[in-house]
Amino acid sequence: KRSVYEPNNLQRCRQVVCTKTRAFIIILIIVLISLTFALIAAFARPGGLPSCSELTTPSQNPDSVTTPPIATNGNAFPWTDIRLPSDVTPESYDLLLNVDLQKFTYTGEISIHIQAKKKTDFIVFHSKNISITSYSLFETDHENSELRQIKINEFLETTTNQQIYLKLNENLAPLNFYKIKLLFESHLNQGLTGFYRSSYILPDGTDRWLATTHFEPTDARQAFPCFDEPQLKANFTISLVHKSDLIGLSNMNLLFTELYGDSGLVIDHFAESVRMSTYLVAFVVCDFEKVTEQTKHNNIKINIYTPPSMIDQTGLALEVAVKVLDFYEQDFFQINYPLTKSDHIAIPDFAAGAMENWGLITYLTRSLLYSKEESSARDRQWVATVVAHELAHQWFGNLVTMEWWNDLWLNEGFANFMEYKGVNHARPEWKMLDQFLDDAVILGMSSDGLKSSHPINVPVHDPAEINQIFDAISYQKGGSVIRMLESFLSQSTFEQGLHSYLIKHSYQNAQTSDLWEALTIQAVSEGVTDVNVGTIMDTWTSQMGYPVVNIHRQGNQITATQERFLFNPRSTLEEEFTSPHGYKWYIPLTWITSESSESQQIWMPKDSVSFTIDGSPTWVKMNVNMTGFYRVNYDKNGWEILVKQLNTDHTVFTSADRTSLIEDIFALARSGHVNISMAMDLSRYLIKETEYIPWKIAVDCLGYIGYLLKDSPDYVLYKTYMVHLLSERLNEIKWVGKGDQLDIFLRSLVLGQALQLNVKSTIDEVKRRFKSWREGARIPADLKGLVYHGGIKYGTEDDWQFVWNKWKATTLATEKSKLLSSLAASNDGLILNRFLHMSLDENFIKKSDSATVIGAVGNNPAGSLLAWRFVRQNWGTIMERFYGLMSRMKRIIVATSGHFTTQYDYDEVKAFLEEKTAGYHIRAVPQSLEQIEMNIDWLTRNRQTVVEWLRKETESY
Ligand SMILES: [Zn+2]
Known part of the structure; x- marks a missing residue:
């Protein structure tokens, strides 16, 4: 699954861990990013984990599991484990679903063929929000023919662990085969998980509905009764009944379609699947159209499905899917793709970025469709990335x-x-x-x-x-x-x-x-x-965190020691995990020197290592191209020489090494390993930096400083310094024109920063372009995010309404995403407040967009307090809606509460969140609190030093 949102730079900078989810904005992101940062967090991309299910409703908090589950009839539920017993295993499923898109209901018939592994007189499997209307059990031969019926004495269901328990009249015999036959019915829910409904708008303004699935991790059980654990693989034979003007899709290829009795409906029969996990099952009933191309290597049919009006946006995904599938099959994995087709479908309402269901990959529309004229370079990269993922x-x-x-x-x-x-x-x-x-x-x-x-x-x-x-x-x-x-x-x-x-x-x-x-x-x-x-990698996978390697150099002799890196070792937060390795890692230490750009390597065992370097180089740069997942802290002299080299001639380092030096020194200043002045000294070289990735990281790191100073009169010093650093890039930037991918990204980043830093010429140009767009002119695709954002930020209520109307009217997913995010960029508290209230009203904003809106307002400094107040006011609704969509829950919490910088706010946020989330396991809460602590800590330790450094530095500008 690809997550939906990505944290924006501001968040990253603030170390709010949001998950990576990227969603909506990714695309924009860059633009936004750029725009955003320090102050503005406005554009934020929503962070949050990729979400998945609605599985967990608030009543099902983990603590309740410690009390024995109760069956729906009030009796004790005999099986108390959240995991299924291993007495029987599923071999295959025959599943028929009859889907009614008028009533949003479906009925199902399922035969689950199982084998007994042990003698047992009960069977437990999963079911959630499904009404089972008939159940029976048969002994079968190994070809699934019924031999005799077995009496079921008791049928129990529990919502706590989402399980069904069948008490049998006799024992099942080890190795024998059986068949559970069930009839059931349910509705197509609106929750983005299980088997749910989604809609898109036809060019004439009417809604068109489809039925689709999202099961990972634990929602197959919400569509049909099953043994819903990833290791319980089986073969699935699926049939879909639906109206004849619709099509059915599933993991496997369609065998044939026929009339379904005299109902006027048709039934699609799909081939039996390969052995697979339940979370990878998928089916869709819709009226979409497709484009098709075959791979070169094995003639696999790649089909891209979209609403008919969007079929012209499928070219990129089709091209990339063909190339990448061939590459994986032939070159990388060297294992044939075992199905005959690979479907890729754009789902209008979707909880993640995309989902890898075998043979039927579902996507957020923006993750699959791309318009050559209207979508940006970032949009384009996002589509390709998700398809490859x-x-x-x-x-x-x-x-x-x-x-x-x-x-x-x-x-x-x-x-x-x-x-x-x-x-x-x-x-x-x-x-x-x-x-x-x-x-x-x-x-x-x-x-x-x-x-x-x-x-x-x-x-x-x-x-x-x-x-x-x-x-x-x-x-x-x-x-x-x-x-x-x-x-x-x-x-x-x-x-x-x-x-x-x-x-x-x-x-x-x-x-x-x-x-x-x-x-x-x-x-x-x-x-x-x-x-x-395993010995090496276990130190990276079974303990959290990562090391900082301290380098001490004397002549040719290097001594390296390691310790765990923490942004804020002074945090009072209690850790949930302990380390089995005492926070020591096996580290592949690599280095280059001023005399040799050929990477050398030595293994650093758990504590420390000493080694000799060749020649008498002036500098040594460790962790070449940042291939290792660790930071490097040089001794004072080591840093001074590297800083000097960067400021003299930065091109002796690769772009990746420059990036790693910037990233490490600012992180180490935050943790307290190096003085922030040294990091600021290093940043001076940026005026000559021409590449995107070092700039991107620098803007993240410096943006954090700007963000923390934003309420202070000293902010102007920060602004002056940043404008100075960006000046050469700003001078040479052309607003339009092609270029390499990374040049386009750099342009968006620099212009976004300029907008953010109130560079007048940039603001004027953005306003001019926004105005002419309102009058009908086109904005080049790569500038859209910037212009919409600036237009709203510096615009009127009328401008906001105009963008709102455009957002409602457009059917282009990438465009919709940019417009929606820009609406949160307003500086007007009344507008932002109204927007927040619209976010939970489905008449205005779909459920799949509401967390984006709340998060984006929370990341806008002009809206962060409003957003926090809104979250507190509407906590009950937010919990009810988003607890099961954890990525969104997380995004909302982190974006609205993690931005604070004072003890007063920390105490208030802590009291509120801890009370409201007691008994639930929501990792975003400690993450937000740690973020605020870190902000306070940074200001306490570094504020004065940075302000003095900036004052001295900018005196001469
Ligand atoms: Zn994935």
């Missing part, structure tokens, strides 16, 4: 699945890593591998430098816990440690080991240790290393 899952996740959700990172970390490789193959000119640093490594470090982080491999039990680990740790840190692993094993060893792992566990499940074992065997067989991959 979901296709990687077809092997990593679908073919081989994690045994349980504690290993979710295996799926998501790997897909996160692969999306860059996949897109890099399709569009090498986008430099995706360079972008990994910003998008993954540094974002992962932001989240993982907090006490409220969690280990990559984390114990999870109930749906709310499972939902919350779709976050920056599983995705970005997961992807980053895999990249580090690839780097020290070598690409070919890594790919060969991975291939063996996938072959060995095909159509089955695996744990993290299985991957390490396969890689160790490969590495040892090639003589690459005699180190056990």
